[in-house]
Amino acid sequence: MGEGGYLSSTPPLRGRAAPDGTVDLSRWSEAPTEARRTYEISYLTKETQSQSMKVGAVFCDYDGTLARMDTSRELSRVPDELVGTLTRIATHVPVAIVTMKDFDFIHTRVPFANGWACVGGLEVRLADGRIFRSRVRIQESILEEIQRRLPSGFTLETKRGADGELLGLCIDWRFGTPPEDDFIHGLLRELRSRNLYVRYEPPEPFIDALAGRPDEGIAVRTLAQLLGVKDSLVYIGDSVSDNSAFDEADLGICVVHGQELLPITSRAAVRQYELHPFLTSLLLNELEIPDDAWFFHRK
Numbered sequence: 560m561g562e563g564g565y566l567s568s569t570p571p572l573r574g575r576a577a578p579d580g581t582v583d584l585s586r587w588s589e590a591p592t593e594a595r596r597t598y599e600i601s602y603l604t605k606e607t608q609s610q611s612m613k614v615g616a617v618f619c620d621y622d623g624t625l626a627r628m629d630t631s632r633e634l635s636r637v638p639d640e641l642v643g644t645l646t647r648i649a650t651h652v653p654v655a656i657v658t659m660k661d662f663d664f665i666h667t668r669v670p671f672a673n674g675w676a677c678v679g680g681l682e683v684r685l686a687d688g689r690i691f692r693s694r695v696r697i698q699e700s701i702l703e704e705i706q707r708r709l710p711s712g713f714t715l716e717t718k719r720g721a722d723g724e725l726l727g728l729c730i731d732w733r734f735g736t737p738p739e740d741d742f743i744h745g746l747l748r749e750l751r752s753r754n755l756y757v758r759y760e761p762p763e764p765f766i767d768a769l770a771g772r773p774d775e776g777i778a779v780r781t782l783a784q785l786l787g788v789k790d791s792l793v794y795i796g797d798s799v800s801d802n803s804a805f806d807e808a809d810l811g812i813c814v815v816h817g818q819e820l821l822p823i824t825s826r827a828a829v830r831q832y833e834l835h836p837f838l839t840s841l842l843l844n845e846l847e848i849p850d851d852a853w854f855f856h857r858k
């Protein structure tokens with residue numbers, strides 16, 4: 560064990576839920592044999608013959624990765640200990656955020672980042688003030704029309720660019736009564752008929768509708784170029800929306816919080832409560848991931 564050796568007593572991430580109930584990996588054992596062979600999670604140990612890696616950048620998703628999904632937009636925040644560790648990492652290598660949220664929302668919650676790819680990459684901002692934007696935008700009149708269709712308990716969040724232009728919207732029923740499938744399908748049809756790019760990944764209780772197609776992989780590549788990333792890039796996310804970013808990174812790490820894991824393509828995984836110890840061990844190990852790192856690895 561390297562610097563993360565204090566976690567060596569953590570039981571292997573397999574089978575049933577963790578004792579505290581925060582992680583449910585039982586789906587792994589229910590997966591078809593073929594999938595289980597491909598995706599089995601195990602400790603990344605010397606036996607896996609993995610090479611150590613010098614980390615040159617840490618890029619992160621926000622929702623479900625740095626911040627919990629089960630809080631309201633207003634209360635959403637990054638835990639203090641993660642802010643502290645990521646702030647220290649950002650003094651050594653670029654730290655950037657790739658998110659579906661807009662800059663207004665994200666920069667106050669992750670102020671220490673060197674860059675932010677907002678609204679799925681439709682707008683990229685750097686801490687030095689530079690802004691890279693796409694030309695796409697949504698007509699304001701859509702907001703009122705969509706709002707009129709929504710029952711109570713639904714919220715309509717706007718995603719805006721540097722000049723206040725409408726880049727996207729999010730329809731959220733997290734704290735309302737789950738809608739019927741027919742209603743959702745009608746809403747998706749309506750949004751698509753207005754030429755919006757729609758992203759809906761059930762069972763997530765929200766729909767994102769954007770002025771253009773988001774691409775987290777391109778966002779990662781763009782930020783890496785702009786920030787001059789030299790060594791290996793680590794991307795930390797938590798859902799299939801992050802797959803193109805995981806694929807673009809040298810090492811993709813999935814934060815596990817009970818979601819369906821099979822469709823997620825990251826090579827490694829940490830449980831949500833292990834993210835801070837993992838980042839701390841990275842810092843203590845001078846940003847080198849040891850070849851006997853303790854996080855979990857997909858075979």
Ligand SMILES: [Mg+2]
Pocket residue numbers: 620621622623624796797798
């Ligand atoms: Mg996420």
